[in-house]
Amino acid sequence: xxxxxxxxxxxxxxxxxxxxxxxxxxxxxxxxxxxxxxxxxxxxxxxxxxxxxxxxxxxxxxxxxxxxxxxxxxxxxxxxxxxxxxxxxxxxxxxxxxxxxxxxxxxxxxxxxxxxxxxxxxxxxxxxxxxxxxxxxxxxxxxxxxxxxxxxxxxxxxxxxxxxxxxxxxxxxxxxxxxxxxxxxxxxxxxxxxxxxxxxxxxxxxxxxxxxxxxxxxxxxxxxxxxxxxxxxxxxxxxxxxxxxxxxxxxxxxxxxxxxxxxxxxxxxxxxxxxxxxxxxxxxxxxxxxxxxxxxxxxxxxxxxxxxxxxxxxxxxxxxxxxxxxxxxxxxxxxxxxxxxxxxxxxxxxxxxxxxxxxxxxxxxxxxxxxxxxxxxxxxxxxxxxxxxxxxxxxxxxxxxxxxxxxxxxxxxxxxxxxxxxxxxxxxxxxxxxxxxxxxxxxxxxxxx
Amino acid sequence: xxxxxxxxxxxxxxxxxxxxxxxxxxxxxxxxxxxxxxxxxxxxxxxxxxxxxxxxxxxxxxxxxxxxxxxxxxxxxxxxxxxxxxxxxxxxxxxxxxxxxxxxxxxxxxxxxxxxxxxxxxxxxxxxxxxxxxxxxxxxxxxxxxxxxxxxxxxxxxxxxxxxxxxxxxxxxxxxxxxxxxxxxxxxxxxxxxxxxxxxxxxxxxxxxxxxxxxxxxxxxxxxxxxxxxxxxxxxxxxxxxxxxxxxxxxxxxxxxxxxxxxxxxxxxxxxxxxxxxxxxxxxxxxxxxxxxxxxxxxxxxxxxxxxxxxxxxxxxxxxxxxxxxxxxxxxxxxxxxxxxxxxxxxxxxxxxxxxxxxxxxxxxxxxxxxxxxxxxxxxxxxxxxxxxxxxxxxxxxxxxxxxxxxxxxxxxxxxxxxxxxxxxxxxxxxxxxxxxxxxxxxxxxxxx
Numbered sequence: 066x067x068x069x070x071x072x073x074x075x076x077x078x079x080x081x082x083x084x085x086x087x088x089x090x091x092x093x094x095x096x097x098x099x100x101x102x103x104x105x106x107x108x109x110x111x112x113x114x115x116x117x118x119x120x121x122x123x124x125x126x127x128x129x130x131x132x133x134x135x136x137x138x139x140x141x142x143x144x145x146x147x148x149x150x151x152x153x154x155x156x157x158x159x160x161x162x163x164x165x166x167x168x169x170x171x172x173x174x175x176x177x178x179x180x181x182x183x184x185x186x187x188x189x190x191x192x193x194x195x196x197x198x199x200x201x202x203x204x205x206x207x208x209x210x211x212x213x214x215x216x217x218x219x220x221x222x223x224x225x226x227x228x229x230x231x232x233x234x235x236x237x238x239x240x241x242x243x244x245x246x247x248x249x250x251x252x253x254x255x256x257x258x259x260x261x262x263x264x265x266x267x268x269x270x271x272x273x274x275x276x277x278x279x280x281x282x283x284x285x286x287x288x289x290x291x292x293x294x295x296x297x298x299x300x301x302x303x304x305x306x307x308x309x310x311x312x313x314x315x316x317x318x319x320x321x322x323x324x325x326x327x328x329x330x331x332x333x334x335x336x337x338x339x340x341x342x343x344x345x346x347x348x349x350x351x352x353x354x355x356x357x358x359x360x361x362x363x364x365x366x367x368x369x370x371x372x373x374x375x376x377x378x379x380x381x382x383x384x385x386x387x388x389x390x391x392x393x394x395x396x397x398x399x400x401x402x403x404x405x406x407x408x409x410x411x412x413x414x415x416x417x418x419x420x421x422x423x424x425x426x427x428x429x430x431x432x433x434x435x436x437x438x439x440x441x442x443x444x445x446x447x448x449x450x451x452x453x454x455x456x457x458x459x460x461x462x463x464x465x466x467x468x469x470x471x472x473x474x475x476x477x478x479x480x481x482x483x484x485x486x487x488x489x490x491x492x493x494x495x496x497x498x499x500x501x502x503x504x505x506x507x508x509x510x511x512x513x514x
Numbered sequence: 515x516x517x518x519x520x521x522x523x524x525x526x527x528x529x530x531x532x533x534x535x536x537x538x539x540x541x542x543x544x545x546x547x548x549x550x551x552x553x554x555x556x557x558x559x560x561x562x563x564x565x566x567x568x569x570x571x572x573x574x575x576x577x578x579x580x581x582x583x584x585x586x587x588x589x590x591x592x593x594x595x596x597x598x599x600x601x602x603x604x605x606x607x608x609x610x611x612x613x614x615x616x617x618x619x620x621x622x623x624x625x626x627x628x629x630x631x632x633x634x635x636x637x638x639x640x641x642x643x644x645x646x647x648x649x650x651x652x653x654x655x656x657x658x659x660x661x662x663x664x665x666x667x668x669x670x671x672x673x674x675x676x677x678x679x680x681x682x683x684x685x686x687x688x689x690x691x692x693x694x695x696x697x698x699x700x701x702x703x704x705x706x707x708x709x710x711x712x713x714x715x716x717x718x719x720x721x722x723x724x725x726x727x728x729x730x731x732x733x734x735x736x737x738x739x740x741x742x743x744x745x746x747x748x749x750x751x752x753x754x755x756x757x758x759x760x761x762x763x764x765x766x767x768x769x770x771x772x773x774x775x776x777x778x779x780x781x782x783x784x785x786x787x788x789x790x791x792x793x794x795x796x797x798x799x800x801x802x803x804x805x806x807x808x809x810x811x812x813x814x815x816x817x818x819x820x821x822x823x824x825x826x827x828x829x830x831x832x833x834x835x836x837x838x839x840x841x842x843x844x845x846x847x848x849x850x851x852x853x854x855x856x857x858x859x860x861x862x863x864x865x866x867x868x869x870x871x872x873x874x875x876x877x878x879x880x881x882x883x884x885x886x887x888x889x890x891x892x893x894x895x896x897x898x899x900x901x902x903x904x905x906x907x908x909x910x911x912x913x914x915x916x917x918x919x920x921x922x923x924x925x926x927x928x929x930x931x932x933x934x935x936x937x938x939x940x941x942x943x944x945x946x947x948x949x950x951x952x953x954x955x956x957x958x959x960x961x962x963x
Contacts, residue, residue, distance in 0.1 A: 100740045108862070226707055234744065235702070253684070253702045290769075291549045293762045295683065295744060312761050313742045316768065320739075323772030324854065330779055331850030331937070332843050339855035340862065343875050350847050351879055357843045358883055361836020362890055368832040375831070379824045382831045383817040386838045387810020390946055393842070394781050394806045394939050398799050401780030405773065406788035413557070413789065426792050430800055434807055441811055488780070490843050497839055 070104050078105065082113050087120055099125055103132030111137075115144045127156035130165065134338075139168060147173065151180030159186065160206035160314070163193035193308075201285050202278040204318070205299040205308035208232045211239040214248050214266045218259055225256075236296035239306055240269040247298055247306045249273050275300045278307055285310060286318045287410055325485065326404060330397070332357075332490040353490040360494035364389065364501045371505040374512070380446055381508050384455050385501055391434070391459060392466040392500030393493035399423055399470030400488045407478050408485075416475050420468055427467035431460040454508040461507060462500040469496060519553050527554065531562050536569055548574055552581030560586075564593040576605035579614065583787075588617060596622060600629030608635065609655035609763065612642035642757075650734050651727040653767070654748045654757035657681045660688040663697050663715045667708055674705075685745035688755055689718040696747055696755045698722050724749045727756055734759060735767045736859060774934065775853060779846070781806075781939035802939040809943035813838065813950045820954040823961070829895055830957050833904050834950055840883070840908060841915040841949030842942035848872055848919030849937045856927050857934075865924050869917055876916035880909040903957040910956060911949040918945060 081089045094102055094117070102121075106114040106129065118126050118141055130138055130153055142150060142165070150169075154162040154177070166174050174194075181187050189207035196202025210228045212221045221238070229235055238251040249271040259268055275298045276285050289297055295312045321336075328336065332353035337346060364385075374381055403419075406412040412419070439456035443449060470492055474484035530538045543551055543566070551570075555563040555578065567575050567590055579587055579602055591599060591614070599618075603611040603626070615623050623643075630636050638656035645651025659677045661670045670687075678684055687700040698720040708717055724747045725734050738746055744761045770785075777785065781802035786795060813834075823830055852868075855861040861868070888905035892898060919941055923933035 098741060100742075229707070290765060292547060293549075295761065312744065312765070316739060316761070316765060319765065319768060320772070323769070323776070327772070327776050327779065327850065327854065330776065331846050333847055333850065337851065338858075338860065339851050339868070340860065343871065343878060346851075346875050347878050350844075350875075351882065353847075354840065354843055354879060354883060355886075357839050358836065358886060361833065361839050362887075364835040364839075365829075365832035368835075369829070372828060375824060375828045379821060380814075380818070382824070382834075383814035384810065385831075386813040386817075386834055386946055386950060387807065389835045389838065390806050390810050390813075390842075390942065391803065393839075393942070394803055395799075397780050397938070398782055398802075401776065401782065402786065402788050402795075405776065409787075411787060411789065419788070422792065426795050426799075429792060429796050430803060433800060434803060437804075437807060438811075489846070493839065493842070497835055501835060 070101075070108060075105070075108055078109065078117075079113060082116050090117065090120060094121065095125075099128035100132045103129045106141075107134055107137055111140050111144070115141050118145070119149070123152045124156050127153040127161075131157065131161050135168070136341075138165075142169065147176040148180045150177045151182075154181055154190070155183060155186065158206045158208050159189040159193055159308075160204065162186070163190045166190060167194060167198070196278065199282045200278065201276045201280040201282070201299045201310060202307070204282055204285065204314050205278070205310045207308045209239060209298070209306075209309045210235050210237075211241050211306060212251070212265055214240050214242055214269065216265050217261075218256065218263050218265070218268075219261045221251075221265055222256065222261075234311065236309075236311065237273075237298075239273070239298050239309070240265055241306050245305045247273065247275055247300050247304055250298075273298065275304075276310070277302065282318050283322060283408075286315045286322070289315050290319075322408065326408065326488075329483075329485040330401060330404075330488040357490055357494050360498050363498045367498065367502050367505065371509065374505065374509065378451060378508075378512060380442075380451060381454070381505070384442075385504065387438075388458060388462055388500050388504045389497040392462045392496035395427065395430070395463050395466035396470035396492040396496040397488060399467045400474050400484075400492045403471055403474040404484050404488055407474065416472075419475065420471055423467045423471040424464065427464040430467075431463040434463065435460040450512060454511040457511065458504040458507040462496075462503050465499060465503060466496045469499065519550075519557060524554070524557055527558065527566075528562060531565050539566065539569060543570065544574075548577035549581045552578045555590075556583050556586055560589050560593070564590050567594070568598070572601045573605050576602040576610075580606065580610050584617070585790075587614075591618065596625040597629045599626045600631075603630055603639070604632060604635065607655045607657050608638040608642055608757075609653065611635070612639045615639060616643060616647070645727065648731045649727065650725045650729040650731070650748045650759060651756070653731055653734065653763050654727070654759045656757045658688060658747070658755075658758040659684050659686075660690050660755060661700070661714055663689050663691055663718065665714050666710075667705065667712050667714070667717075668710045670700075670714055671705065671710075683760065685758075685760065686722075686747075688722070688747050688758070689714060690755050694754045696722065696724055696749050696753055699747075722747065724753075725759070726751065731767050732771060732857075735764045735771070738764050739768070771857065775857065775937075778932075778934040779850065779853075779937040806939055806943050809947050812947045816947065816951050816954065820958065823954065823958065827900060827957075827961060829891075829900060830903070830954070833891075834953065836887075837907060837911055837949050837953045838946040841911045841945035844876070844879070844912050844915035845919035845941040845945040846937060848916045849923050849933075849941045852920055852923040853933050853937055856923065865921075865928075868924065869920055872916045872920040873913065876913040879916075880912035883912065884909040899961060903960040906960065907953040907956040911945075911952050914948060914952060915945045918948065 106117060114137065118129065154165060166177060169177060178187055178190065193207065210225055210232055212224060225238065235253055238253065239247060240249045240251060242248055249269040250273045251269050255268060274288065274292055274294060276288060278299050278301055285297065289312060297310050298306055299308045299310060301307055325336065333349045334352050335349040337349040368385065435456040438459050439452050442455050443452040446452065473492065474487040477487055478484045555566060563586065567578065603614060615626060618626060627636055627639065642656065659674055659681055661673060674687065684702055687702065688696060689698045689700060691697055698718040699722045700718050704717060723737065723741055723743060725737060727748050727750050734746065738761060746759050747755055748757045748759060750756055774785065782798045783801050784798040786798040817834065884905040887908050888901050891904050892901040895901065922941065923936040926936055927933045
């Protein structure tokens with residue numbers, strides 16, 4: 066990978082743009098990979114990036130556009146005319162073209178589409194726009210290679226050569242009947258190894274995994290991973306072949322899912338990157354911090370209710386941060402394991418069993434940590450009743466936190482809500498407040514005030 | 515996907531095993547996908563699972579073994595003889611075979627390898643075992659299709675047919691010179707569309723992305739994602755072609771990386787699944803909880819140092835959980851963004867700029883939240899000095915937490931340590947303790963005690 070985005074390179078490109086030295090720019094960039102040029106454009110300002118997009122050939126720039134950060138792409142598209150965008154779309158596979166169109170403001174969509182010359186391409190894009198973005202239909206491309214079961218190998222190879230021109234990567238050749246119903250598949254390898262006279266119906270593999278066009282994106286990802294597929298055909302309810310999804314799009318789905326879960330666990334409400342603006346960061350961070358503030362105020366109110374304890378046993382108050390932190394940590398651990406289990410679809414057994422296991426686990430962890438805390442507070446303060454109050458509370462809080470952390474994501478999932486929102490600040494805040502309440506109630510009971 | 519692991523199915527299989535009804539088992543399972551059978555075996559006990567592995571054909575069971583959970587596989591392999599394992603390995607691609615061998619105890623490895631009959635296969639496996647598990651060499655398979663640049667298309671197709679038998683999926687045909695140096699690639703599509711008399715040297719694409727055999731797995735994943743590759747050849751320092759890595763293995767790397775980061779953020783020290791034993795869960799969870807306990811004790815000690823404040827302003831103590839929670843939440847948000855930016859390799863600019871941005875961001879969030887908290891405490895308690903002490907502390911703590919959360923992962927990364935350990939409990943605990951210290955110091959200064 067010899068192409069590296071250095072400061073020198075960026076300065077060089079900016080200089081050429083200022084000098085309007087198109088030849089030098091073309092020479093510098095023409096042979097580079099679109100993903101590399103996209104990285105470069107992400108570093109330039111909007112006018113510079115647009116200049117380069119307009120300069121380079123649309124065969125290259127269409128791919129560059131797809132590789133750009135979404136916000137950069139959006140801004141550049143605003144600077145291009147409907148006709149210029151249409152030229153880019155002509156070069157793209159239908160799935161990518163439909164993605165770009167769907168990012169445009171509605172009033173522009175039609176105008177852009179009307180400028181695309183290839184009618185077949187228009188029809189495909191318009192069809193793809195009808196599917197939900199997160200469904201198999203929203204992920205699939207119309208480009209694929211299909212042959213009729215009634216053809217022979219020679220005809221098949223001939224037809225394929227025509228079709229393959231439009232298809233970037235031929236994974237499987239799909240076999241359909243006269244009504245376009247998916248019957249099976251053929252690999253290129255099979256075709257290379259078979260006699261030219263053989264009939265397709267004799268050599269195709271009738272077993273083929275397919276997904277329904279309305280299947281969720283995550284489910285498609287799970288199936289393709291489980292069966293190690295590099296492409297999967299998409300069919301309608303009557304098994305007519307509609308399109309196919311390739312593994313590169315699924316890699317993106319997997320990454321996005323993982324990042325979304327990670328960001329939720331970290332208390333970020335939106336997909337945010339380090340280089341986004343301060344405004345975007347604030348919008349993503351402030352809501353959960355606000356929730357944390359409410360929780361903290363709730364905790365303060367609870368502690369205010371036990372003010373009489375303070376005068377006699379100030380030491381109890383010194384341990385509230387410990388109790389709250391442990392409640393939060395245990396809750397995050399438990400919920401993360403459930404969220405990950407749900408995402409990987411490997412949670413078996415009933416909710417009851419799951420809670421029982423978490424209960425047992427909390428007892429083991431709780432005993433270990435409570436004994437330690439008992440020993441420490443006793444050495445420090447020397448009052449066995451106080452030490453008992455603190456360590457028994459810790460034990461109770463760990464059990465509560467484990468059960469809440471397990472139950473909430475399972476409950477949300479049953480309700481059809483993304484369980485990932487139950488990790489991070491949500492579970493921490495809930496458990497903080499509950500934990501502190503339990504702590505002071507137990508302490509009060511034991512110390513008898 | 516009609517095959518579903520129901521309780522009925524599991525009971526049916528268990529019954530057949532008890533009755534030693536091999537025919538019924540074969541009929542039930544023979545045509546199912548190895549990934550489905552692996553899921554079924556994960557649900558059976560060890561003896562039952564081993565029974566099925568011994569019963570089915572090794573062509574099928576070798577793939578089943580690869581799909582099993584690692585701990586189940588390890589136990590089953592213990593039950594198989596060296597010769598039986600060797601039979602499985604004969605059916606597997608070299609990368610999978612090497613993975614299985616590396617999981618065996620050392621004294622068994624040689625014995626198992628000595629039972630493999632195909633000498634070429636043995637040589638390849640032994641070579642793969644020499645590479646680091648997380649390097650390109652540890653991910654690659656020796657199976658690939660390569661042709662000499664001096665051949666013509668006819669010879670190429672002939673040789674390919676022989677080679678392709680051993681290769682599950684032919685992505686690219688690699689072109690090498692007489693010394694096995696990688697010169698370029700050819701796609702199957704190109705070969706189908708070209709005249710039989712053409713010389714390979716005339717039609718191959720000389721530009722081919724390749725990775726060095728010692729490249730890190732994550733870097734290979736990044737390159738394959740960036741350039742949308744489905745396979746990448748692996749070369750040694752002198753550009754000799756050694757093997758190739760396919761996207762399905764990279765999907766696993768991406769998932770594992772994401773899960774590792776997520777689990778670290780959630781305070782889990784090991785790769786753990788919901789269905790692992792309570793002992794395994796305790797081992798994964800207790801260390802970070804123990805750290806949290808230490809932090810809590812530290813916080814208690816700090817608060818103990820401000821005991822004189824309690825008698826006069828008990829309300830200050832009611833807000834320690836709020837201060838600690840906010841410090842933790844801000845720290846986790848900041849560190850998560852840095853960790854994700856580092857993982858995606860899209861952090862540009864210096865550490866100084868990064869810290870400055872986080873500082874500005876903390877000021878924005880800090881002002882908003884401090885004003886709210888000031889208003890609330892003032893309404894509740896009516897003492898402006900107290901409200902000032904609490905809300906100014908919150909402001910200071912948010913800034914501290916943002917900067918610590920940004921700095922620590924960047925610092926660890928510079929030192930070559932995985933920055934992901936700096937998320938979750940580590941950053942929460944650190945910020946809890948610092949936050950509480952800052953809180954009481956500021957409060958003491960403002961209230962002048």
